Amino acid sequence: MTNTLITDMNTDATTTATITGTPTVLPGVAHGAVLPATAASGVLSRYEDWVRSSPQAPAVVDGGHTWSYRQLDEAADELVRALDGRVRPGDIVGVCLDRSAALAVTAIALARLGAVYLPLGPRPGERRIGAVTEDVAVVCLIGDPAVLPAHHQAAERIELPLPAEGTNAAATVVAAFAPPAAGARPAPPEAFYAVLTSGSTGRPKALAVAEPALATLLDWYRAETGLAPGDRQSLLIGVAFDPHVLELWAGLTSGAALVPAPDAVRWDPAELTDWWRDAAVTVCVAATPMAEPVLDRPWPQDLPLRHLVVGGDRMRRRPGQDVTATVHNAYGPAEATVITTTHAMRPTDNEPDDATAPPIGSPLPGTTVVVAGQDGRIAARGETGELLIGGACLAIGYLDPELTARRFTAPPEGLDAPGVDRFYRTGDRVRMLDDGRLEFLGRLDDQVKISGVRIEPAEVEAAFEQNPDVRSAVVTAPRSADGRTRLVAFVLPSAGAAPTADALLSAVRVWLPEQAVPSTVRIVEAFPLDANGKVDRAALLAGEAAASGPTAGSVAPDDTATDSERLVLRVVRDLLDRPDAALEDAFTSVGGTSIIAARLLAAIERETGTRLRAPEVLRQPDLRAVAAVLDKRRAAASPAVV
Numbered sequence: 001m002t003n004t005l006i007t008d009m010n011t012d013a014t015t016t017a018t019i020t021g022t023p024t025v026l027p028g029v030a031h032g033a034v035l036p037a038t039a040a041s042g043v044l045s046r047y048e049d050w051v052r053s054s055p056q057a058p059a060v061v062d063g064g065h066t067w068s069y070r071q072l073d074e075a076a077d078e079l080v081r082a083l084d085g086r087v088r089p090g091d092i093v094g095v096c097l098d099r100s101a102a103l104a105v106t107a108i109a110l111a112r113l114g115a116v117y118l119p120l121g122p123r124p125g126e127r128r129i130g131a132v133t134e135d136v137a138v139v140c141l142i143g144d145p146a147v148l149p150a151h152h153q154a155a156e157r158i159e160l161p162l163p164a165e166g167t168n169a170a171a172t173v174v175a176a177f178a179p180p181a182a183g184a185r186p187a188p189p190e191a192f193y194a195v196l197t198s199g200s201t202g203r204p205k206a207l208a209v210a211e212p213a214l215a216t217l218l219d220w221y222r223a224e225t226g227l228a229p230g231d232r233q234s235l236l237i238g239v240a241f242d243p244h245v246l247e248l249w250a251g252l253t254s255g256a257a258l259v260p261a262p263d264a265v266r267w268d269p270a271e272l273t274d275w276w277r278d279a280a281v282t283v284c285v286a287a288t289p290m291a292e293p294v295l296d297r298p299w300p301q302d303l304p305l306r307h308l309v310v311g312g313d314r315m316r317r318r319p320g321q322d323v324t325a326t327v328h329n330a331y332g333p334a335e336a337t338v339i340t341t342t343h344a345m346r347p348t349d350n351e352p353d354d355a356t357a358p359p360i361g362s363p364l365p366g367t368t369v370v371v372a373g374q375d376g377r378i379a380a381r382g383e384t385g386e387l388l389i390g391g392a393c394l395a396i397g398y399l400d401p402e403l404t405a406r407r408f409t410a411p412p413e414g415l416d417a418p419g420v421d422r423f424y425r426t427g428d429r430v431r432m433l434d435d436g437r438l439e440f441l442g443r444l445d446d447q448v449k450i451s452g453v454r455i456e457p458a459e460v461e462a463a464f465e466q467n468p469d470v471r472s473a474v475v476t477a478p479r480s481a482d483g484r485t486r487l488v489a490f491v492l493p494s495a496g497a498a499p500t501a502d503a504l505l506s507a508v509r510v511w512l513p514e515q516a517v518p519s520t521v522r523i524v525e526a527f528p529l530d531a532n533g534k535v536d537r538a539a540l541l542a543g544e545a546a547a548s549g550p551t552a553g554s555v556a557p558d559d560t561a562t563d564s565e566r567l568v569l570r571v572v573r574d575l576l577d578r579p580d581a582a583l584e585d586a587f588t589s590v591g592g593t594s595i596i597a598a599r600l601l602a603a604i605e606r607e608t609g610t611r612l613r614a615p616e617v618l619r620q621p622d623l624r625a626v627a628a629v630l631d632k633r634r635a636a637a638s639p640a641v642v
Contacts, residue, residue: 005032006249008592010481011055015019017539018355023068026381026434027370027371027378027379027381027382028233028369028371028372028379028380028381028382028383028432028532029368029370029371029390029417029432030362030369030432030436030438030506031205031363031365031367031368031417031434032270032362032364032365032366032367032368033365033390033538034365034366037215041109042211042215043192043211043214043215043218043249043253044108044111044112044211046218046253047108047213047249047252047253048073050069050229050252050253050255051069051070051072051073051194051513053255054069054229054255054538055067055068055069055070055073055244056068056070057069057229057255057257058259059071059072059251059252059257060072060100060101060104060198060257060259061168061232061257061258061259061279062100062101062165062166062167062259062260063166063168063190064121065110065163065165065166066257067101067163068215069255071118072101072104072105072108073108074281075101075105075161075162075163076105076109076112077109077112078107078161079105079106079109079160079162080113080349081420082115082158082160082161082419083109083154083175083208084113084158086114086140086177086468087110087113087115087140087175088113088114088139088140088173088184089098089113089114089115090114090115090116090187090189090191091113091115091116091136091139091140092115092116092118092137092138092139092186092187092194093110093116093118093139093140093141093142093175094118094119094120094129094132094138094140094141094142094143094161095107095110095117095118095119095141095142095143095239095529096120096121096122096123096124096129096141096142096143096144096147096148096558097122097123097142097143097168097173098130098168098170098239098260099167099235099236099239099244099260099261100121100163100166100167100168100169100170100260101163101165101166101169101260101484102162102163102164102169102170102173103167103235103239103248103260104235104248104252104258105162105163106162106538107248107249107642108143108252109514111192114193115139116136116187116193116194116330117192117193117194117245118136118193118194118195118196118206118534119193119239119240119244119245120132120141120143120196120239120240121238121239121240121639122143122144122147122168122170122239123147124147124240124321125509125510125511125512126149126509126510127151127466127510127511128204129149129152129514129566130143130149130151130508131204131370132150132176132196132204132205132206133149133151133180133181133184133205134181134184134187135181135184135203135399136180136184136186136194136206136399137180137181137184137185137186137187138180138184138413139177139180140175140176140178141175141178142160142173142175142176143170143173143174144170144171144172144173144174144240144285144382145157145172145176148174148176149620152176152178152180153527153585155175155176155178155248156176157174157175157176157177157179158174158175159172159173159174160173160174160175161330161629163224164389164629166260167260167261167262167263168260168262168263169502172216172520175330175351178543179354185206185399185400186385186397186399187208187620188208188397188399189400190211190396191208191210191396192209192210192211192214193209193243193245194207194208194209194399194448195207195209195242195245195334196380197333197334197335197454198453198454198455198456198459198516203459203462204459205398205399205400205403206399206400207335207382207395207399207434208395208396208397208398208399209234209245209334209337209395209396209399210395210396212277212392213337213392213393213394213395213595214245214246214249214298214337215289216337216364216366216393216516217246217337217338217339217364217393218246218249218250219365220254220339220364220365221246221250221309221339222253224249224255224307224328224342225283225306225309226306226307227251227254227256227282227283227544228254228255228256229254229255229256229505230256230278231254231257231282231283231459232256232257232258232259232281232282232283233247233250233251233254233256233257233258233259233281233282233283233284233361234258234259234261234276234281234284234285234286234292235246235247235248235251235258235259235260235261235263235268236265236284236285236286237285237286237287238266240513241287241312242334242338243285243287243311243312243339244288244387245338245339246285246338246339250283250285251539255355256282256283259279259281261275261377262275264613264614264615265446266290266594267290267594267595267597267598267614268598268601268614269293269294269296269598269601269602270297270601270605270611271298271613272286272290272294273294273297273300273303273488275286275307276303276304276622277300277303277304279301279467280304281304281305282304282306282307282308283305283306283307283309284305284306284308284309285309285310285474286308286309286310287310287311287312287313288310288311288312288314288315289312289313289315289598290451290593290595290598291308291310291377292310292315292316292317293329293598295319295320295323295327296317296602297318297325297602298322299320299322299323301324301596303324303325305324306325306326307325307326307328308325308326308328308332309328309329309339309342310329310330310607311329311330311331311332311339311408312449313355313449314440314442314449315329315358316357317357318345318356318357318358320343321347322637323347324347326344326345326346326347327344327345328342328343328344328345329342329343329359329361330360330361330442331360331361331438332340332393333370333389333426333428333454334395334570335369335389335394335407335408335426336389336393336394336426337365337393337394337422339364340363340364340367340369340389340393341360341361341362341363341364341367341438342360342361342362342364342371342562343358343359343360343361344583345358359433359437359438359439359440360437360438360439361437361438362394362436362437362438362584363391364389365392366387366393366431367389367390367391367392368390368391368417368420368423369387369388369389369390369432369438370388370390370411370412370415370423371383371384371386371387371388371430371431371432371438371624372385372387372388372412373385375410376412377414377415377542378412378413378414378415379432380432381432381433381434381436382431382432382433383431384429384430384431384441384445385423385427385429385431385538386426386427386429387426387428387429387438388409388412388424388425388438389423389424389426389446390411390417390420390421390422390423390424391420391572394408394422394424395424398446407424407425408422408423408424408425409422409423409425410422410423411423420470427442427443427444427445428440428442428443428444428471429441429442429444432490437608448477448485449485450485450486450487450515450516453515453516454515455475455477455515455516457475457476457487458475458490459512459516460473460475460487460508460512460516460518461473461474461475462514463508463511463516464489464491464504464507464508464533466507466508466511467499467504467507467508467599469491469492469493469494469497469498469503469504470491470492470493470494470497470499470500470504471494472491472492472527473489473490473491474489474490474527474535474537474539475487475488475489475490475494476488476490476537476540477517478541478577484575484577484590486518486519486520486576486577487516487518487519488518488519488520488521488522488541489504489520489521489522490520490522490524490527490540491504491523491524492524492525492526492527493521493523499523500523501520501521501522501523504521505518505521505589506516514593514594514595515595517591517593518591519549519576519592520578520590520591521576521588527540528540528543554588560625562631562632564608564631565583565623565624565627566626566636567604567607567608567630568600568604568623568626568627569581569582569583569627571600571603571604571607572587572590572592572600572623575596575599575600575603576590576591576596578590578591581623582623583623583624583626583627584619584622585622585623586621586623586625587600587617587618587620587622587623587626588618588623592617592618594614597614597617597618598614598618601613601617604630608630608634610630610633610634611632611633612626612633613628616629617629
């Protein structure tokens with residue numbers, strides 16, 4: 001499909017070579033295309049249009065189970081009746097469901113009730129939910145009763161009439177009602193959904209988004225991808241990650257079918273491409289750490305996939321010339337409604353430069369982006385600065401008004417952008433190229449991204465400090481030589497306590513998303529201090545580099561180790577930047593996650609031609625057992641000797 005929106009974007013202020021009447025270099029400002037008049041129509045009403053016009057069309061296809069638009073709508077109406085009188089307009093409802101027809105029904109029903117949809121994921125940690133419900137006026141939680149916190153398990157509950165079929169569906173779903181905590185903040189009246197972002201105070205921040213901002217994004221998405229009846233839109237993103245809201249409503253507002261992804265495909269490149277083919281997925285949204293291993297492999301030539309929208313982390317490579325789908329490198333914080341800028345890479349591009357990372361591109365319709373220098377003024381093109389975002393894409397703000405006032409500010413001095421009265425300060429360092437496209441250069445502050453998820457080290461530190469055995473914690477984010485970021489926690493024990501690294505990691509897992517769990521925990525007797533009396537993080541990192549270096553921490557496998565054991569150990573050490581990892585260590589105990597498991601699988605397949613599955617790696621007691629699984633699989637694949 002021809003990209004008519006992107007090519008028309010960099011007009012207005014971006015083509016003006018003057019700022020104050022005198023010729024000068026072009027300013028670091030770019031405007032998206034003018035919004036069409038239809039952008040004001042609502043998200044829910046667009047979905048309802050398809051219910052009326054195509055009631056028999058498939059709305060959700062989950063393996064052998066299919067729900068038509070009429071069936072989905074009837075299920076949503078039944079849920080509305082079950083919640084009517086208990087959930088009112090403006091109420092915040094926490095949704096603890098996985099990708100499924102039940103999740104789609106719940107989102108539709110809450111929109112119909114005028115409630116605020118807060119996706120929390122199917123297995124949020126009990127303490128994390130506890131912290132959220134203390135700060136946010138959550139009226140009820142919807143989910144499998146087994147995953148609800150004790151406070152809600154003891155509260156009034158009603159069983160909900162939701163579809164129980166499908167790969168990720170829960171057999172039983174309840175709505176658990178508990179009075180909001182005193183002082184918990186409600187959503188603003190115009191909120192359509194809310195999401196959690198990482199909090200520097202150690203607690204997640206709740207952000208509210210209005211329906212018009214999401215509708216504007218959906219307008220662009222449909223025009224850019226051509227999503228329409230007959231298409232199949234993936235439901236692949238983790239439910240607590242805000243691109244999930246784009247996936248969900250993109251399918252429902254276009255007459256396409258949503259296809260929930262089984263967990264097994266999310267971190268295994270071969271499984272993912274097989275699923276695209278078997279499920280006939282035509283448009284997909286994927287996190288960067290999920291997509292890049294796919295782009296590293298030969299691209300299957302029989303895929304129906306037309307568009308792959310990739311975001312959440314820095315994209316380090318361009319698709320090869322064998323990739324038959326258009327790949328969109330998308331950038332955007334939750335505060336600007338999922339996607340702010342994109343750069344499309346099409347199969348018809350002439351000899352793409354595979355050696356350079358792609359830019360994050362140009363702003364979406366209705367969006368204005370500005371590069372601001374340290375003095376807050378508009379920087380010139382080619383200069384680095386902080387990215388500011390304004391326009392129709394902006395969220396309402398955080399539920400904390402003081403935080404909103406700090407991060408959403410007035411336009412920079414000298415900006416000519418009628419109708420754009422506030423900007424979100426991203427904290428991201430960028431450079432605007434001469435043609436108006438943006439290059440992403442990293443963070444200005446301590447916030448980091450791990451596997452596509454924004455992490456505040458302070459939130460991770462606070463999770464450790466909940467433990468009475470911990471006096472204080474400092475979390476750092478060193479980068480490996482190939483640019484991967486990992487978290488390392490330095491923990492100062494309480495007087496008389498002797499915690500182990502494994503016990504501390506087990507304790508913080510109930511507080512943190514998987515990506516925020518450090519790969520390494522170091523127990524320290526004291527923190528080094530700098531001249532100002534602050535913790536010297538550079539000294540901590542230098543000590544960590546020495547401790548994990550080959551001469552200090554690396555242990556060679558003994559002479560009895562098999563080739564597979566040596567291979568698994570070498571790859572794990574490289575991926576986790578843990579030279580001290582041993583065959584007796586469990587993959588998860590040395591920092592392995594399902595995301596890292598995908599890279600491990602890809603590396604093993606590259607070197608041996610043998611394909612393992614992520615669950616096989618994650619459930620083994622140690623790395624030696626992983627190697628044994630590899631040996632067994634290789635033996636089964638070898639022809640018998642006669």
